[in-house]
Amino acid sequence: MPWVRIGIGAGALAIAFLAGWTTNGWRKDAEIAELTAARAKADLTTVTQALGELRAASADIRARADEYRGISTQLDAAASAIKKELKNAKPLPADCRPDDFRVRKLSDAVDAAKQAAAAR
DSSP: OHHHHHHHHHHHHHHHHHHHHHHHHHHHHHHHHHHHHHHHHHHHHHHHHHHHHHHHHHHHHHHHHHHHHHHHHHHHHHHHHHHHHHHHSOOOOTTOOOOHHHHHHHHHHHHHHHHHHHHO
């Protein structure tokens, strides 16, 4: 009978060990789940912040593109008008100096080009 008691004691110890092992596993699984949830929340905060920055940058890019389109349209119209005026102007003889109208138009074109370059 002593072998039976030893067997029952060993079985009880084995059951207690396995129960403790299982309980410890559940506890560790819960800790891992908590750490994973905390990491997910931190990642979500980072992604939300980056998305906000991306939206702000996108709005800024869109505004600057619209501004560029407006400036480009104005410059194209001004350049076309200048080309048309210069095309329709009478050519100068080789020994003449340009009249005030041509000098003014050339000065206006130079000023417009300088303003466009300064805006960049």
